[in-house]
Amino acid sequence: MAFEPPRRLVRALGETAPDGDDWLERLPGLEREAVQSYALTVERVQVPGGRSSLVVLVRTADGTPAVLKLAPPRARPGSERAALAHWGGRGAVQLLEPETPEGVLLLERLHPDVSVRSLPEARALLEAAGTLRRLWVEPPDSYPFETVAERTGRQAEAMRAGADADAEVAPLARAALTAREELLAAPPEPRLLHGTFRQSKVLAGDRVPWLAVGPDPVVGDPAFDLARLVRDRVEDLIASPSGPAVTRRRVKRLAESLEVDQERLRGWTLFRAAESGLRALRVGRPRDAELLLEFATWL
Known part of the structure; x- marks a missing residue:
């Protein structure tokens, strides 16, 4: 899926990007790789989305609505995964895949516009x-x-x-x-x-x-x-x-x-x-x- 990262994300990450950071340039490839790895069907990119990550509405191979989230290292996605695992869905969104590559999270679908x-x-x-x-x-x-x-x-x-x-x-x-x-x-x-x-x-x-x-x-x-x-x-x-x-x-x-x-x-x-x-x-x-x-x- 060809896409442009939401402008809100580009602007926010641009404010904090260290010299030489190329995560935004690599983002389309990272998204394609994650979609292929988990056999996902992409519905749409959430816009305006967040300020530190790309949020993509997807469906898993069995048709379950889900969210694919891609975040750069400076957003500490590993810490987010660890916290979500510890909460186990109590008060927070659930992980659908506990083990994913660094910077990739596959989450239950909530109602993103509400x-x-x-x-x-x-x-x-x-x-x-x-x-x-x-x-x-x-x-x-x-x-x-x-x-x-x-x-x-x-x-x-x-x-x-x-x-x-x-x-x-x-x-x-x-x-x-x-x-x-x-x-x-x-x-x-x-x-x-x-x-x-x-x-x-x-x-x-x-x-x-x-x-x-x-x-x-x-x-x-x-x-x-x-x-x-x-x-x-x-x-x-x-x-x-x-x-x-x-x-x-x-x-x-x-x-x-x-x-x-x-x-x-x-x-x-x-x-x-x-x-x-x-x-x-x-x-x-x-x-x-x-x-x-x-x-x-x-x-």
């Missing part, structure tokens, strides 16, 4: 939070996952560099970095986390109503996972004159519903919003940066 974002906001938050709760399990004894400290340590280095170069954002960056240090000083019992959870990562399924997809798993404080959900629909929050008050109520409501310490949730929400805003500045997305950094000031 996420909890299609629900009214209050119901969407409720359903998303319920899905997230099911994912917070003890990690396996030996696991290939990053810890929250490791992942945010890399991010903190880039934030410090950005703050040094831009005096306007320096106070917010320092506040976020201080919050991280305090949160890591006394962490709760670690859990396996989705890592990049938000409403659009929760899709309608057949065996249960909602299932999570696309984890970038990490081990650590559940409040870190929940923090990304706090800022969902950030455009609507920024546009609302009551945005700051709504955000504070959301922090309180989500913390109480998932039995997470409210101050830990507020701190990780601050760090993750500031980190995302500064990263958006670095890669030339000023509009996204403006929204995220304004949101971070509310915390």
Whole structure:
């Protein structure tokens, strides 16, 4: 099947591609090889798709609807496979093939065009939070996952560099970095986390109503996972004159519903919003940066 990778994927990977990376150029060949290896019939490429992988809707040899996912090494597809195997379909999409080549995942088909974002906001938050709760399990004894400290340590280095170069954002960056240090000083019992959870990562399924997809798993404080959900629909929050008050109520409501310490949730929400805003500045997305950094000031 001849195809062009979705523009969203090309743009997002272009922002993070290391020098000499040729994964996008090799992608059509990788897709053909996977389709042939598993005797798949291709229906279509999911558009706009994700920012870190190609998602292809396929059918297996016996006609079962499935998803073929192809991801570059920097998206850590091996970690995703390990997390999905550990969850075993509880709260997350199931693996159809436990052993696949690096960067290739064959998954159960959900309803790719129906996420909890299609629900009214209050119901969407409720359903998303319920899905997230099911994912917070003890990690396996030996696991290939990053810890929250490791992942945010890399991010903190880039934030410090950005703050040094831009005096306007320096106070917010320092506040976020201080919050991280305090949160890591006394962490709760670690859990396996989705890592990049938000409403659009929760899709309608057949065996249960909602299932999570696309984890970038990490081990650590559940409040870190929940923090990304706090800022969902950030455009609507920024546009609302009551945005700051709504955000504070959301922090309180989500913390109480998932039995997470409210101050830990507020701190990780601050760090993750500031980190995302500064990263958006670095890669030339000023509009996204403006929204995220304004949101971070509310915390």
